[in-house]
Amino acid sequence: MSDINKNLLYNRVHFDLLLKLYQSSSYEFSSLEGIYEVFTAIACDGLNIDRASYWKIEDERLVCIDLYDRGLNTHFKNDVLNSADLPIYFKALKEGIAIVADHVLTNKYTQELKDNYLIPLGITNMLDIPVRENGTLVGVFCCEHRDDPRKWSETDLGFARSLCDILEIKVHRFKCHQLEKVLLENERKLSLITEHSNDGFIVIENKLITYISPSYSKLLGFTEDEVYQMKLEDVFAHMHKDDVEQVYATVYSSLAKKVKYFTYEFRFKGKNGKYHWREDSASVVYDEQGNYTNYIIVSGDISALKKADEKVKRLYSLSKRLNEKLLDFTHIISHNIRSNTSNMSMIIDLIDDCTDEKEKAEYFELLKISNNKLSETIFHLNETIKIRLENDNDKVAINVKSFVENALISMNGIIKKEKVNIEILIDDELELNTIPSYFDSNLLNLLTNAIKYKSPERNPKITIKAEKSSGKLVLTFADNGLGIDLAKNKNKIFGMYKTFHNNGDATGLGLFMTKNHIEVLGGSISVESKVNVGTTFKIQL
Numbered sequence: 001m002s003d004i005n006k007n008l009l010y011n012r013v014h015f016d017l018l019l020k021l022y023q024s025s026s027y028e029f030s031s032l033e034g035i036y037e038v039f040t041a042i043a044c045d046g047l048n049i050d051r052a053s054y055w056k057i058e059d060e061r062l063v064c065i066d067l068y069d070r071g072l073n074t075h076f077k078n079d080v081l082n083s084a085d086l087p088i089y090f091k092a093l094k095e096g097i098a099i100v101a102d103h104v105l106t107n108k109y110t111q112e113l114k115d116n117y118l119i120p121l122g123i124t125n126m127l128d129i130p131v132r133e134n135g136t137l138v139g140v141f142c143c144e145h146r147d148d149p150r151k152w153s154e155t156d157l158g159f160a161r162s163l164c165d166i167l168e169i170k171v172h173r174f175k176c177h178q179l180e181k182v183l184l185e186n187e188r189k190l191s192l193i194t195e196h197s198n199d200g201f202i203v204i205e206n207k208l209i210t211y212i213s214p215s216y217s218k219l220l221g222f223t224e225d226e227v228y229q230m231k232l233e234d235v236f237a238h239m240h241k242d243d244v245e246q247v248y249a250t251v252y253s254s255l256a257k258k259v260k261y262f263t264y265e266f267r268f269k270g271k272n273g274k275y276h277w278r279e280d281s282a283s284v285v286y287d288e289q290g291n292y293t294n295y296i297i298v299s300g301d302i303s304a305l306k307k308a309d310e311k312v313k314r315l316y317s318l319s320k321r322l323n324e325k326l327l328d329f330t331h332i333i334s335h336n337i338r339s340n341t342s343n344m345s346m347i348i349d350l351i352d353d354c355t356d357e358k359e360k361a362e363y364f365e366l367l368k369i370s371n372n373k374l375s376e377t378i379f380h381l382n383e384t385i386k387i388r389l390e391n392d393n394d395k396v397a398i399n400v401k402s403f404v405e406n407a408l409i410s411m412n413g414i415i416k417k418e419k420v421n422i423e424i425l426i427d428d429e430l431e432l433n434t435i436p437s438y439f440d441s442n443l444l445n446l447l448t449n450a451i452k453y454k455s456p457e458r459n460p461k462i463t464i465k466a467e468k469s470s471g472k473l474v475l476t477f478a479d480n481g482l483g484i485d486l487a488k489n490k491n492k493i494f495g496m497y498k499t500f501h502n503n504g505d506a507t508g509l510g511l512f513m514t515k516n517h518i519e520v521l522g523g524s525i526s527v528e529s530k531v532n533v534g535t536t537f538k539i540q541l
Contacts, residue, residue: 011155015316018312019316032175035167035170036054039170040067046163047143050145050147051070052144053066056138060083061083064077085112086112088112089110089112093130093140094130094137099128100152110126124148125152127142129143165311198215199219200297201213201299202299203295203296204295205294209228212224212227212228219301236248240266243266250262251264260283260284264280264282265278265280282295343412344370348367350417369412398436400431400432400466404424404443404466414451420462422464426467430473435517439517441513446477453481455482457532460479463479464477472540474538474539476539477539483531483532483533486529493527524540525540
């Protein structure tokens with residue numbers, strides 16, 4: 001089970017650390033250096049490594065902003081690396097490549113650091129993530145391990161990337177909050193500052209708008225004159241209907257309680273009719289009677305932050321779903337490996353019953369081929385757990401005929417013993433974009449069923465046909481076996497633990513897994529069958 005957990009998107013420790021960081025307030029940090037110190041320390045704890053650091057790119061140099069040494073429990077700064085000495089490494093960063101170096105002395109991106117950095121410090125493994133700000137490369141987050149070699153997992157890479165995403169958010173928010181402080185302390189310089197900010201500013205004095213920054217008008221999507229003409233009800237009219245009540249309650253409740261600082265988020269419809277997310281931070285000055293005399297709003301476009309928030313939620317949901325599937329995955333492992341081991345046991349029985357040395361040698365060759373197929377099956381099963389649901393990037397192009405022929409290798413002993421006649425009607429050039437581990441599992445399940453439920457009255461025959469139709473691949477498996485009584489069992493065929501004959505070794509998982517795999521691949525499966533005539537499965541992908 002531990003090997004499976006290594007392939008999850010996040011483990012529990014990673015998720016808890018990321019969630020705690022994301023929910024923390026930028027007000028908790030007194031400086032940018034403090035933010036980097038927290039993130040480098042958490043990277044060491046989350047990845048269980050010796051060193052983590054953040055390097056800022058300045059004039060074709062990498063300047064160390066913070067480096068945390070876990071063993072010494074100490075932060076270091078101000079080390080410098082020149083791009084002229086590291087052309088390959090710098091080029092990789094600029095191209096946005098995450099450098100995953102399990103062996104730093106042989107990795108092409110890290111070899112340049114060997115003599116002056118890696119060997120003197122005893123570093124054996126590195127995981128470097130480029131950091132961008134508004135699409136521009138600004139630095140690199142570096143994770144380093146010493147002495148004890150390790151292999152970076154997908155879980156490690158996902159954690160490090162998410163850590164960098166949250167770091168970018170925290171740095172951005174910290175800068176925004178620092179700017180707000182400056183604005184509140186230097187109100188008389190407001191006009192000068194706002195001219196150089198991406199955030200929007202509006203000043204209300206004695207309930208009249210006295211200043212609107214150009215950036216505020218741009219943020220709303222209206223001209224300055226149009227904004228000056230707006231009344232409070234006009235602003236609420238442009239808010240998303242689902243946000244009006246909450247914003248209204250926050251503003252008027254805060255004013256009634258004489259709250260000096262408060263924030264609220266909402267979706268605002270610009271002049272072009274499109275909504276975007278905004279966060280307004282209000283700073284209010286009240287007179288002795290409790291009336292507000294000065295009301296300053298700092299407004300920022302947080303659409304990107306909202307997208308990042310949704311990404312975190314999606315990642316958590318995906319991790320949860322993958323965890324829920326672990327139990328089913330153990331059944332898949334048992335079922336697929338059993339197909340191979342049963343075949344090997346069958347060949348061993350044939351060898352034991354055989355007296356002809358030449359025939360024994362032929363069986364032994366079949367056994368070696370079947371053993372190699374077992375190793376391939378185990379590899380595919382390990383890869384299966386990495387699959388992100390409904391992600392076309394996990395699909396690769398395969399030659400359908402070659403893949404089918406290769407699947408038959410894992411069943412060569414059973415095919416020979418049961419005298420199975422297999423006919424393959426597939427064009428040599430036919431290709432399919434698919435997830436190999438799922439496609440292989442589907443082939444094994446359908447082939448195993450066709451042989452397992454053969455008729456005792458005749459030798460089994462299986463016809464495998466594939467062709468393109470209306471942009472889809474149509475794959476059919478037809479056999480002349482026992483068949484299924486569809487009148488009784490049509491709605492149960494693809495159910496979990498459903499069996500239809502009295503085979504003692506039947507588990508009822510094969511067709512259940514096949515249907516689920518095909519649906520993940522975006523396809524469908526149907527069945528036609530007649531008792532004592534045979535069964536045909538039709539798959540559309």
